[in-house]
Amino acid sequence: MEVLPGPVPAAGPVAVLGAGAWGTALAVHAAHRLPTLLWARDAAQVAEMAATGSNRRYLPDIALPAALTLTASFDAAVAHAAAGGLFIVATPMAGLREMLQRLPDGAAVLWLCKGFEAGSGRLGHEIAAQVNPSLRAGVLSGPSFAQEVAQGLPTALVAAATDPSVPARAVAAFHGQRLRVYGSTDPVGVEVGGAVKNVLAIATGIADGLGLGLNARAALITRGLAEMTRLGLALGAQTETFMGLSGLGDLVLTATGDLSRNRRVGLRLASGLPLAQVLHELGHVAEGVYSAPTVLARAEVLQVEMPITRAVVELLQGRLSAPAAVAALMARDARYEG
Numbered sequence: 001m002e003v004l005p006g007p008v009p010a011a012g013p014v015a016v017l018g019a020g021a022w023g024t025a026l027a028v029h030a031a032h033r034l035p036t037l038l039w040a041r042d043a044a045q046v047a048e049m050a051a052t053g054s055n056r057r058y059l060p061d062i063a064l065p066a067a068l069t070l071t072a073s074f075d076a077a078v079a080h081a082a083a084g085g086l087f088i089v090a091t092p093m094a095g096l097r098e099m100l101q102r103l104p105d106g107a108a109v110l111w112l113c114k115g116f117e118a119g120s121g122r123l124g125h126e127i128a129a130q131v132n133p134s135l136r137a138g139v140l141s142g143p144s145f146a147q148e149v150a151q152g153l154p155t156a157l158v159a160a161a162t163d164p165s166v167p168a169r170a171v172a173a174f175h176g177q178r179l180r181v182y183g184s185t186d187p188v189g190v191e192v193g194g195a196v197k198n199v200l201a202i203a204t205g206i207a208d209g210l211g212l213g214l215n216a217r218a219a220l221i222t223r224g225l226a227e228m229t230r231l232g233l234a235l236g237a238q239t240e241t242f243m244g245l246s247g248l249g250d251l252v253l254t255a256t257g258d259l260s261r262n263r264r265v266g267l268r269l270a271s272g273l274p275l276a277q278v279l280h281e282l283g284h285v286a287e288g289v290y291s292a293p294t295v296l297a298r299a300e301v302l303q304v305e306m307p308i309t310r311a312v313v314e315l316l317q318g319r320l321s322a323p324a325a326v327a328a329l330m331a332r333d334a335r336y337e338g
Contacts, residue, residue, distance in 0.1 A: 011172040013037070015081035016088045017074075017099055019045060021058040021146035021284070022112050023090025028059075028150050029179055031068035037080040043072035058284075062150040078104060086110065086169045088140065092285050093117055097127050105134040108169050110159060112140055114194030115291035121298050123191040123235075125162075138166040139187050141194045142245035143253035145260075152178045158245045160184035160191075182245065189241030192232035196309070197251040198262045198288030199295055200224035203312050204255035205266020206322050220308065221255050226337075227306045231295070234302040262288040269315065270322045292316055307332060 011034050016027040019040035027038040040046050049055050053064050064070075071077060081087050082104055089099045089111040096113055103109055111124050122130070128137040138161025149155050159170035159181055167183035175181040184190055203224065207216045228251070229242040241247055254260045265286045268278040279289065292313045299306045311325040320328065 012083075012169070013081050013085040014088060014173050015039065015077045015085060016090050017077060018090030018095070018112075019049070019055060019058070020090060020092075021055075022144075022149075023088070024055045024059050024062070024064075025146040025150035026088060026090065026112070026174070027068055028062060028065060029152075030173060031065040033176065034173060035069075035080070036067070037069040037071060037077055039071055039074060039077040041072065046070050046072045059147065059150050062147075074102060078102075082107065086173050088112065093124075093287060093291065096124055097131060100128050100135065100137070101131045103132060103135060105132070106136065108136045108166055110138050110140040110161070110166065110170055113287070114141060114191070114198060115287045116195055116294040116298060118290060118294055121294050121301075123188065123195070125187045125191060136163050136166050137161060138163070138170075139190050139194070140170055140181075141190050141250065143249040145253070145257060147259060149179065154178060154180075156180040156182065156245055156249075158182045158184050158190055160187040160189075160246070162187065184241065184244075184246075186238045186241045188235050189232050189237030190246040192235060192237055193228060193242060193246040193250055195287075195291050196224075196228040196231060196295055197247075197254050198286070199292045199309050199312050200228070200251060200288075201254040201260055201262035202266040202269075202286075202288045202292070202316075203308050205260075205263040205268075206270045206312075206315070207266075207326065208263075209267040209270025210322055210326065212326065217256070221251060224255075224308050225251055227308055230304050231299050231302070231306065234299075234304050261286040265289060272322075275316060275318075288312075289316060 013035040014030045015037045016023045017039050019038055027036055030036040050070050087107055087109040093113040093115040096111055124139055128135050140159045142157035144155050159167040171181045204220050207220055261284055265278055296309050296313050311329055314320040315325045
C-alpha cells in the first residue's frame, strides 16, 4: 500500500448524514477526536437520542459522547462541515442521490453505503458525477461491523477517490490506534467490492444453513471473489483492489461473521422461510437483497459471467429453492480456474 501523497491536511469538522448503526458508530468514533455532528431525518429519533444518550434502535448499548452534536436540521449539518470539513453520507444506497444533490458545490464527501442504485444501476461515483460533479467525492468502505467500531475494537477501512485529497481528509479525520484508514485512487473497485460481497454473503449463508460444510463455504467465497473481480475489471477497476480490504477483506467478514445481516438472510432462507418474513424479522436493511438483481443486470450488459449471483437472484425472486440453486451451481460444466 502506497503512502498517501503529500502532507495529510489538518482535520476539520465532520458531519455524518444518517443515524443508522454505521453512521452512528462512525460519529461516535469521530466525536472523540473532532467536532462531529450526527444528522437524522427523523426529529423524534434525534430527540430520543438526546434524551437517552444512545441510539436505542441501532446501537442500544453504545453511549453517545457528550461532545457529539445531534440535529434533524440539514441546514445545520451543512453549516457544520461546509468550511474545510468532511461530509459522511451514512444512508442506504436508496438515499445517496438525494444527499449528494443537497450538498454544497465543492464539498468533500465520502459515502458508506454499498451497492448499485436500484433502477439506474449506477455506483456511487457515477451518481455523484451525474447529480453534483463539483463534489470532491469518494467512498469509505472495508470489513467493518458497526457494533465493533462503536466499541472501539480494531478496524481497518479504505477511503477511495480519484482526487487524493479526499482519502487524505478521511485519514486526518479517522485514522488512529483503533481505526486505520488506507487510501486508494480506485473508487470503482472499492464500490464493486462493497456491492457484490453482500450478494455473496447471502449465498454463503444459504450454504451454511443447508449444512454443506466448510469446503463449500471456502469454494463459494473463492469463486465469488472471482465473480466480483470480473465485474470490477469490466467496469474499469484495478485488479489489486479486490485483494484488499474492500474486496477479499469485506467478503470474508460479511460471508462468515455472525453480525452480517446478509449472511443471516441466507441462513433463514435456507431454513425455508419466505423472503418477506425474513426481512420483516431482520428489522434492518440487508443491501444484498436489493442490489442482487442490479448487480446481475449490470453484469449481463457487460457480458460478465456471474453464476453465483444469478443463483441468488433466482432464489430471491422465487424461481429456485435453496437446494435447487446449489444443485444448479454444482451442475455447471468443468472449466479452467483462470
